[in-house]
Amino acid sequence: MAPSAITPPHAVQEAAELTAAAVEKKLAQTATAVNVVSKLKSLDASKLIFTKTKTPMSVPEPDDPIINTSSQCTDHMITAVWRSTTGWDAPELRPYGNLSLAPTASCLHYATECFEGMKMYRGYDGKLRLFRPDCNCKRMLISSTRIALPGFDPKELEKLIIAMIAVDGPKWLPKSRPGTFLYLRPSMIGSAGALGVASPKEATLFIIATFMPKLEQPTGLRLLASCDGVRAWPGGFGFAKVGANYGPTLMATKEASERGYHQVLWLLDGHVTEAGASNFMVVWRTKEGGLQLVTAPLDDKIILDGVTRRSILQLARERLTGSSERLEGLEALEIVERRFTMEEVVEAVKEGRMVEAFGAGTAFFVAPVCAIGYKDVDYTIPMARGDSGEYAHLIKTWLMNIMYGKEDHEWGVVIDEKEDF
Amino acid sequence: MAPSAITPPHAVQEAAELTAAAVEKKLAQTATAVNVVSKLKSLDASKLIFTKTKTPMSVPEPDDPIINTSSQCTDHMITAVWRSTTGWDAPELRPYGNLSLAPTASCLHYATECFEGMKMYRGYDGKLRLFRPDCNCKRMLISSTRIALPGFDPKELEKLIIAMIAVDGPKWLPKSRPGTFLYLRPSMIGSAGALGVASPKEATLFIIATFMPKLEQPTGLRLLASCDGVRAWPGGFGFAKVGANYGPTLMATKEASERGYHQVLWLLDGHVTEAGASNFMVVWRTKEGGLQLVTAPLDDKIILDGVTRRSILQLARERLTGSSERLEGLEALEIVERRFTMEEVVEAVKEGRMVEAFGAGTAFFVAPVCAIGYKDVDYTIPMARGDSGEYAHLIKTWLMNIMYGKEDHEWGVVIDEKEDF
Numbered sequence: 001m002a003p004s005a006i007t008p009p010h011a012v013q014e015a016a017e018l019t020a021a022a023v024e025k026k027l028a029q030t031a032t033a034v035n036v037v038s039k040l041k042s043l044d045a046s047k048l049i050f051t052k053t054k055t056p057m058s059v060p061e062p063d064d065p066i067i068n069t070s071s072q073c074t075d076h077m078i079t080a081v082w083r084s085t086t087g088w089d090a091p092e093l094r095p096y097g098n099l100s101l102a103p104t105a106s107c108l109h110y111a112t113e114c115f116e117g118m119k120m121y122r123g124y125d126g127k128l129r130l131f132r133p134d135c136n137c138k139r140m141l142i143s144s145t146r147i148a149l150p151g152f153d154p155k156e157l158e159k160l161i162i163a164m165i166a167v168d169g170p171k172w173l174p175k176s177r178p179g180t181f182l183y184l185r186p187s188m189i190g191s192a193g194a195l196g197v198a199s200p201k202e203a204t205l206f207i208i209a210t211f212m213p214k215l216e217q218p219t220g221l222r223l224l225a226s227c228d229g230v231r232a233w234p235g236g237f238g239f240a241k242v243g244a245n246y247g248p249t250l251m252a253t254k255e256a257s258e259r260g261y262h263q264v265l266w267l268l269d270g271h272v273t274e275a276g277a278s279n280f281m282v283v284w285r286t287k288e289g290g291l292q293l294v295t296a297p298l299d300d301k302i303i304l305d306g307v308t309r310r311s312i313l314q315l316a317r318e319r320l321t322g323s324s325e326r327l328e329g330l331e332a333l334e335i336v337e338r339r340f341t342m343e344e345v346v347e348a349v350k351e352g353r354m355v356e357a358f359g360a361g362t363a364f365f366v367a368p369v370c371a372i373g374y375k376d377v378d379y380t381i382p383m384a385r386g387d388s389g390e391y392a393h394l395i396k397t398w399l400m401n402i403m404y405g406k407e408d409h410e411w412g413v414v415i416d417e418k419e420d421f
Numbered sequence: 422m423a424p425s426a427i428t429p430p431h432a433v434q435e436a437a438e439l440t441a442a443a444v445e446k447k448l449a450q451t452a453t454a455v456n457v458v459s460k461l462k463s464l465d466a467s468k469l470i471f472t473k474t475k476t477p478m479s480v481p482e483p484d485d486p487i488i489n490t491s492s493q494c495t496d497h498m499i500t501a502v503w504r505s506t507t508g509w510d511a512p513e514l515r516p517y518g519n520l521s522l523a524p525t526a527s528c529l530h531y532a533t534e535c536f537e538g539m540k541m542y543r544g545y546d547g548k549l550r551l552f553r554p555d556c557n558c559k560r561m562l563i564s565s566t567r568i569a570l571p572g573f574d575p576k577e578l579e580k581l582i583i584a585m586i587a588v589d590g591p592k593w594l595p596k597s598r599p600g601t602f603l604y605l606r607p608s609m610i611g612s613a614g615a616l617g618v619a620s621p622k623e624a625t626l627f628i629i630a631t632f633m634p635k636l637e638q639p640t641g642l643r644l645l646a647s648c649d650g651v652r653a654w655p656g657g658f659g660f661a662k663v664g665a666n667y668g669p670t671l672m673a674t675k676e677a678s679e680r681g682y683h684q685v686l687w688l689l690d691g692h693v694t695e696a697g698a699s700n701f702m703v704v705w706r707t708k709e710g711g712l713q714l715v716t717a718p719l720d721d722k723i724i725l726d727g728v729t730r731r732s733i734l735q736l737a738r739e740r741l742t743g744s745s746e747r748l749e750g751l752e753a754l755e756i757v758e759r760r761f762t763m764e765e766v767v768e769a770v771k772e773g774r775m776v777e778a779f780g781a782g783t784a785f786f787v788a789p790v791c792a793i794g795y796k797d798v799d800y801t802i803p804m805a806r807g808d809s810g811e812y813a814h815l816i817k818t819w820l821m822n823i824m825y826g827k828e829d830h831e832w833g834v835v836i837d838e839k840e841d842f
Contacts, residue, residue: 070616071525098521099529103629104492108520108610111532111664112671148671185616189529190668195491195606195631197698197784199671208524210616230656235649237669243532244665247611248658250533250569250620277618363618 040087043080043152043205045159050167052076052421053095059172060211062180067211074168074182078160078207081191082150085201091160093167096208102193106200112190113243114143117362119181120165120173120209120415123405128169128415131403133158135307139241140186146240148199149188157205161186162413164207167421172209179404183212183363215363217262220370220383223275224261225342226252227375231266231274231302238273238302245304246277263359265372270341273302275369278361279309282345283333283391285353290334293320293391295360297337308360311411312395313337319398320391328394342374349379356389357381366396461508464501464573464626466580471588473497473842474516480593481632483601488632495589495603499581499628502612503571506622512581514588517629523614527621533611534664535564538783539728540602541586541594541630541836544826549590549836551605552824554579556728560662561607567661569620570609578626582607583834585628588842593630600825604633604784636784638683641791641804644696645682646763647673648796652687652695652723659694659723666725667698684780686793691762694723696790699782700730703766704754704812706774711755714741714812716781718758729781732832733816734758740819741812749815763795770800777810778802787817 053075066072073096080091106112116136121129137154145151161184173182186207190200229252231245232238238245249264253276256264263276273296274280281295293316296303313335322332348354359367368388372379384390401407405414474496487493494517501512527533537557542550558575566572582605594603607628611621650673652666653659659666673685674697684697694717695701702716714737717724734756743753769775780788789809793800805811822828826835 071523071614073525077524096524098523100519100521102492102519103498103517103608103627104494104606104631105520106668107664108528108534109536109606109608109664110667110671111534112668113529113532115530146672147668148675183616185525185530187524187530193492195604195633197667197671197674199675206524210525212616226656228656230654233651233654233657235647235651236654242669243528243530244669246531246618247527247533247568248663248665250531250618251567253618254569254620 041089043082043088043091043156045091045156045163047090048078048160048163049090049092050421051092051094055095056171057096059174062177068213070183070210070212072211074172074209076164076168078164078205080160080205082203082205083201088150088152091205093163099204099206101191104193104195106190106192106194109195110190110197111242111244111247112147112149112200112203113188114140114147114149114241115185115187115243116140116143116241118161118184118186119362119403120169120184121181121403121405122173122175122178123403124178125405126175126178127405128165128173128417129403129405130161130165130413130415131399132307132311132411133161133413135310136186137161139305139307140188143240143242144188146237147242147244149190149203152205157186161207162415165209166415166418168209169415170417170419181403182209184209212363216365216367218387220368220381220387221263221275221359221364222261222371223263223265223369223373224256224259225265225372225374226267229264229266230268233268234300234302236302239298239304241304249277259373261373265342267342268302270343271339272296272342272345274304275359276364278359278364278367279303279306280357280359281309281312282340282348282357283355283389284348285355287351287353291331291355292334292336294336294338294340296339300339306361308362308365308399311399312360312366315395315398330390330394333391345372346374346379349381354381356383356392358389358392366392366399368392462510464503464509464512464577466512466577466584468511469499469581469584470511470513471842472513472515476516477592478517480595483598489634491604491631491633493632495593495630497585497589499585499626501581501626503624503626504622509571509573512626514584520625520627522612525614525616527611527613527615530616531611531618532663532665532668533568533570533621533624534609535561535568535570535662536606536608536664537561537564537662539582539605539607540783540824541590541605542602542824542826543594543596543599544824545599546826547596547599548826549586549594549838550824550826551582551586551834551836552820553728553732553832554582554834556731557607558582560726560728561609564661564663565609567658568663568665570611570624573626578607582628583836586630587836587839589630590836591838591840602824603630605630633784637786637788639808641789641802641808642684642696642780642785643682644684644686644790644793645677645680646686646793646795647688650685650687651689652685654689655721655723657723660719660725662725670698680794682794686763688763689723691764692760693717693763693766695725696780697782697785699780699785699788700724700727701778701780702730702733703761703769703778704776704810705769706776708772708774712752712776713755713757715757715759715761717760721760727782729783729786729820732820733781733787736816736819751811751815754812766793767795767800770802775802777804777813779810779813787813787820789813
């Protein structure tokens with residue numbers, strides 16, 4: 001099938017802004033219509049209640065096997081409860097511990113749950129940073145609204161995340177470990193106990209921080225293109241970071257793993273959408289000889305509006321397009337967001353026009369791809385540097401420089417740490 | 422769009438059996454390959470450990486408002502934990518209470534969860550019954566496998582459900598309340614604490630029983646046909662009773678409610694699939710003058726293989742088709758499982774050929790439909806008896822007779838109650 005609906009970048013940008021504007025409008029309406037009239041309380045980070053742990057845990061060494069379990073959390077977590085009758089209670093920073101949920105809790109039956117994935121970074125300059133936390137917090141609102149969970153002001157969520165890492169950052173991501181990160185997981189669940197299939201009357205927001213292993217594959221990711229399985233569909237919820245997008249993919253991922261691949265490359269009607277739980281990008285030479293960075297568009301709402309994806313596109317447009325002066329010795333690229341097919345990928349490989357491909361997401365970061373299995377054939381994707389393509393390497397370096405404080409940039413938000421909590 | 426893929430009933434039946442056979446084969450392979458080699462324990466109801474509650478609760482009166490919350494459970498619940506390293510622990514019947522879950526638990530982030538919906542019925546003969554519990558237990562295995570949760574022998578799950586209601590049935594669904602029911606909810610969740618997007622290494626099965634309000638609408642259900650929203654798609658998981666099919670529908674259901682409808686009639690490319698969380702059936706006269714009961718087929722795996730749906734089709738084939746001798750004064754029907762479009766429904770209404778329509782599911786039971794909103798027009802669906810069509814009424818009566826012991830039938834499974842627990 002031929003590619004269709006080629007969307008110019010500015011249109012995508014407008015669409016994204018329109019979406020954000022629509023959400024803000026809805027939130028404002030909610031504030032006016034609901035909060036004022038019925039006095040529902042808004043999420044308010046200034047009301048945060050601090051309760052320090054009395055049983056502090058030990059920070060694992062970098063080679064501790066527990067890190068591979070992605071389950072070692074820090075001393076504290078933040079929770080906030082919302083009720084349909086009263087709104088948001090005061091949030092609490094409290095000792096990390098289990099959640100107590102009624103067996104009838106909505107999230108255990110109807111997947112009324114959404115989350116964000118972020119990292120906090122210990123810079124080479126000793127500072128603690130977040131990377132574009134405003135993007136994650138705005139997306140969390142889009143996800144919570146999509147899954148019938150309550151709204152909130154994203155700026156308040158951002159303040160809570162910052163409060164959490166200001167407390168746990170100094171101990172758990174110490175200055176003695178520059179260039180490392182911890183993973184942050186803001187989540188919201190429908191916690192009301194009620195088996196009726198309806199919007200939950202109670203929700204619980206929680207924020208935790210965990211160690212996570214480095215997921216990079218030194219020899220590149222091997223992807224298996226999906227044949228029958230479909231991750232998301234127009235009219236569905238592929239754009240939202242809701243639990244319902246993840247569990248259903250695990251069976252296919254396990255099968256791919258048993259066949260020697262790391263992740264599934266999700267196709268929809270032959271079109272390439274995402275790789276595992278990451279966005280997917282290719283750099284190829286067109287038949288006309290131009291060089292393009294291509295990724296699937298956001299306009300049909302089947303893929304996640306990834307913060308890494310968005311940041312890569314913006315940096316590439318600023319620094320790698322023809323008008324830029326910072327090409328770093330590489331040929332300029334055209335940045336293209338459009339639908340593209342697996343057949344186009346295969347054709348580019350066969351004709352020697354494929355330059356590189358990579359996944360882009362918070363967990364896997366910029367993950368070079370070395371091969372794609374499709375209809376029982378493995379197609380080799382070039383990795384010019386051995387462990388990566390040139391463009392993925394350069395983009396990854398730029399992003400890391402921002403994350404770890406080697407480049408001063410507005411995307412790197414420095415956190416004021418509470419050393420004496 | 423014209424209807425396509427008309428599937429003869431026997432082919433559907435074979436497909437369903439093939440699916441069941443495939444699952445059994447997979448289970449047998451698991452038993453051989455995993456349980457024997459690595460000595461993983463199977464789910465075993467004979468190992469059930471009984472712990473009686475020390476704080477028995479009061480049974481609410483039939484008019485207690487708590488019944489409308491669908492959250493009042495009985496004194497006990499059953500739990501069983503599975504670990505990837507050891508298999509299934511001995512199940513426990515224990516006092517009803519909250520579950521303690523790590524904030525990193527898989528089910529809270531990735532919707533690794535599935536469930537069943539069943540009822541226990543207090544018969545007019547004083548006996549306690551389940552309705553085709555084998556069907557629910559087999560489907561639970563299909564659902565758990567689809568969502569990367571562990572397998573089990575459905576017969577063992579059925580034994581656990583029976584053990585649970587044998588204990589709580591006498592008190593919570595007393596003989597003094599013939600013709601009433603309690604709702605049963607077997608569930609399984611990924612309970613392993615680990616944020617990696619992978620099949621859970623620990624799962625928890627639990628079985629609870631709750632009161633549920635009568636969901637019937639005395640004047641019929643008003644449905645709103647979905648325009649943009651899609652419930653399930655080919656290559657997805659619409660056939661499985663997994664949480665990921667429910668949460669994403671709540672926003673559309675709420676919007677329908679705000680516009681004066683009870684449920685969404687889910688369309689896919691204009692084809693009618695399900696109504697709310699129920700199957701959907703129409704009785705119409707064809708242009709050629711024949712009378713048909715029509716419902717969407719199972720073969721594209723986008724709709725749930727409902728136990729009520731299956732039972733209605735079987736009873737209708739036995740008792741309402743031309744060869745039957747038990748037509749109860751009604752004209753014989755042709756039973757048809759095929760894709761059909763909303764445009765066909767509209768055409769049948771406009772041409773006076775629509776006879777009746779109803780939802781079919783455990784929670785809503787047989788729910789007559791009085792109107793369908795589609796593209797800003799409300800189409801009235803006849804209800805010949807005022808509160809129901811003739812066929813829905815007759816089928817509902819037959820099913821209730823089996824459920825409440827007025828008709829002796831193999832689908833009504835009598836439970837041996839433990840009066841002295």
